[in-house]
Amino acid sequence: MSEWIISIEGTETGHTVALCLALLAALLHALFGSLQKGRVDPWISRGAIDASQFLLALPIALFLVPPPVGIEWVLIFGALPIHFAYKVGMAQAYSLGAYTVVYPVVRGTGPVVTVIAAWIVFGEVFTLTQWLGVFVLLAGIFGLAIHNLRTIKVARDTLVPAMWLAVVTGALAALYTTYDAYAIRATPDPFTFLAWFFVIASVDMPILAAIRWRRMTDRPDLGHTMRLGVFGAILAFGSFGSVMLATRLDKVGEAAILRETSTVFAALIGWLVLRETVGPTRVALMSLIALGAVIVELAG
Known part of the structure; x- marks a missing residue:
């Protein structure tokens, strides 16, 4: 697989x-986000996810991919503080706000920052038509967040702080996307970076989740949480x-x-x-998001 990825x-x-790969990453990321904002406390769910990541990735890293050497270790460890800050911000934002308000703001903040960072780091240039697509997509994303903010009935007193925290978290997502794209391109075998990243970057949240678990009076079912x-x-x-391989194969x-x-x-x-709740306004805004992505791709 590695040889084929490198060859294309x-x-x-x-x-x-x-x-x-990027579209697959979009679907899977939305499913992932819904898990963290589901019925289980977002800190506990993220801790359970990261613990599982560590256990599943460790044998792959040890036995199935070439080991990192030299600067590759530095690149992998360099991702840790960015991802830790992102995960903490995401868990806190989900604790404060509704999923359909928080998630669009996080995902909407990142694209422009990422595109600008990709221009600085990788020399990538978007055409004017592609920038039009970016702004159409952003109009849909932030329009969706604002619409949800106005209509969501739960946790009204914390929605605005949740949105501001989501903006910061979205900027962190752009930062880690750019950094990780650089790191995976600098690692000869992309799966070396991915496997060891999941091992090393998965030890922090389980510790925080365990501390939170011990302080909880109404703990979620352990079996359900681990599943x-x-x-x-x-x-x-x-x-x-998927998205990391996409950034190695084509434009970040x-x-x-x-x-x-x-x-x-x-x-x-x-x-x-x-x-x-979903209504015609949301459907129209989701259509804008899809249209913006299509414009970016066709104009590229």
Whole structure:
């Protein structure tokens, strides 16, 4: 698999595969987000997911991929503080606000920052038409967040702080996307970075979750929580792995934009699974998001 991924970098086949991977990452990321904002406390659910990530990734890292050498270890460990800050921000935002308000703001803040960072770091340039697509997508994402803010009935007193925290968390998502794209490109075998990243970056949240668990009086069912953790870990492997491979195969900015169609999937999940209200306004805004992504891709 590694040899094939490396062989199609920068080719038309690589572009097509990157497109499919970014859209797959969008769907899986929306499912992942809904798990963390489901019935289980978001700190506990994230701890269970990361614990499962560690246990599943460790044998892969030890026995199935080439070990990191030299600067590769530095690149992997360098991702830790960014991802830790992102995970803490995400858990806190979910604690304060409704999923369909928080998630669009997080995902909407990142694209412009990522596109600009990709221009600075990788020399990628968007055309004027692609920038039009970016702003159409952002109009849909932030329009969806504002609409949800006005109509959601739960936790009204904490929704505004949750949205501001979501903006900061979205900026962190852009930062880790750019950093990780650089790291996976600098690692000869992309699966070396992915496997060891999931091992090393998964030890922090289980510790915080265990501390929170001990302080809780009404603890969630442990069996259900661990099953959720395993399912979430599999989704995380697919989501993060897909978008990281997409950034290695093709433009970082385009992969980041296409991943933000996860907001459409998130709205559908909020409606179908979490029983949050969806109406014609939301449908129109979700259509804007999809249109923006299509414009970016066709104009690229």
